[in-house]
Amino acid sequence: SPPRRMTVAAPRPGGREVELFNDSSFSELRARDQVPDDFIDEGWSLANLQAGGGKGGTLMARAGAYIVKELSPGDHATLLQVTGSYFAHVTGGDTLLCPFYLHFRDVETGRCFFAMRDAxxxxxxxxxxxxxxxxxxxxxxxxxxxxxxxxxxxxxxxxxxxxxxxxxxxxxxxxxxxxxxxxxxxxxxxxxxxxxxxxxxxxxxxxxxxxxxxxxxxxxxxxxxxxxxxxxxxxxxxxxxxxxxxxxxxxxxxxxxxxxxxxxxxxxxxxxxxxxxxxxxxxxxxxxxxxxxxxxx
CATH class of the missing domain: 3.30.810 (Phosphatidylinositol Phosphate Kinase Iibeta; Chain: A, domain 2)
Known part of the structure; x- marks a missing residue:
């Protein structure tokens, strides 16, 4: 049977108004892995973003079992480009790629982010x-x-x-x-x-x-x-x-x-x-x- 949605409200990461990208794909991944749509609505904020120690000192925040990371313009464009192929890949067989569950832009600031499982x-x-x-x-x-x-x-x-x-x-x-x-x-x-x-x-x-x-x-x-x-x-x-x-x-x-x-x-x-x-x-x-x-x- 197809995966069942766990919530019906649109995600509001950090309680903020956001624009979602390719959420028809990411919502299916959330349903498959039993991740509720409001999984990062609380537990983090733009104010508590910290450098994660990765490439370029990317800003990130932990929200329970998940991580929210800011995207550079280049990485945002890449994720837009590969989401369809990524979805087909991670649902088509065994994979070690870290699961992504949300891709969004904060309306007020224009900054782009994605949310993934803490690997x-x-x-x-x-x-x-x-x-x-x-x-x-x-x-x-x-x-x-x-x-x-x-x-x-x-x-x-x-x-x-x-x-x-x-x-x-x-x-x-x-x-x-x-x-x-x-x-x-x-x-x-x-x-x-x-x-x-x-x-x-x-x-x-x-x-x-x-x-x-x-x-x-x-x-x-x-x-x-x-x-x-x-x-x-x-x-x-x-x-x-x-x-x-x-x-x-x-x-x-x-x-x-x-x-x-x-x-x-x-x-x-x-x-x-x-x-x-x-x-x-x-x-x-x-x-x-x-x-x-x-x-x-």
Whole structure:
């Protein structure tokens, strides 16, 4: 039977008047996942938006199990362009793409946003990784402690030529990047197979839509007591919605969430110029979508 609507009132994110985009598609996704239309009407406001630490310091707010993120003009245009294809993809098979449930413009300010499920939930995490399959891989959190990003900027020549000048925070960040580059996530054979098949399917869609610079967010945490590990993965485990559980040697249960995020970056003339400027960098993220997708999968 078709999914049933949970509310009839139009969404008013943050209690504000908004213009909705492509909500015939997003409302179906909300119905499928049993997300009420008023899911972000409360619990956040424009005043409490904060930099999320992602590309360009994107402003965002948490609203329960969901995240509201501001869209740049380019990302807004991309989401308008790919929504139909995105809807067909995420409803047509297993996917790790983070689920989007609303795309809107605030009428008063003209700012554009989208709302998505929180891909990994709250910590503390044993480990939280942001993986791109290149030199930008990084560890975000270890044993509940956030890892501060300390980058080698081109103007800070001393950091490039002399590691002895690095601060303790820079050393910790660098070691986290080394760890992320070689991380081996423990999954059951069935869970691993479903994840790899989903990643292959997703990267094909992303490449076809000229999208790149996305990340695989991997969150590892200890499962609450009384949670039984799902042998073989369970329904939806490879869809970025539910945790994958497995038993540990000490009798505990570990929960793993995996989701592809930040996938609205189009391959543009600006990206081509950036690739040329970074010609001396090895294993960089700014590469054509087909190259990025093959490396990612």
């Amino acid at each position: 990994v939930g709250k910590g503390p995490f044993i480990a939280l990784y942001d993986l791109k399959g290149c030199a930008d891989d990084k560890l975000i959190e270890r044993d509940g402690v956030p890892i501060k990003a300390v980058h080698k900027r081109i103007w800070n020549v001393n950091m490039w030529v002399n590691k002895r000048s690095w601060t303790a925070e820079r050393r910790q960040y660098f070691q986290g990047k080394v760890e992320a580059r070689g991380v081996d996530v423990q999954l059951t054979a069935d869970q691993r197979d479903r994840c790899l098949k989903s990643i292959e399917r997703d990267t094909q869609w992303l490449s076809q839509n000229q999208l790149m610079d996305y990340s695989l967010l991997v969150a590892i945490r200890r499962a609450p007591k009384g949670v039984a590990a799902a042998c073989g993965g369970g329904d939806g485990a490879a869809q970025g919605h539910r945790p994958m559980l497995h038993n540990t040697a000490d009798g505990g249960v570990v929960s793993v969430n995996v989701s592809i995020i930040d996938f609205l970056q189009k391959w543009t003339t600006g990206k081509r110029v950036a690739m040329a400027l970074k010609a001396l960098e090895r294993n960089k993220a700014t590469v054509p979508p087909s190259v990025y997708g093959r490396r990612f999968s």
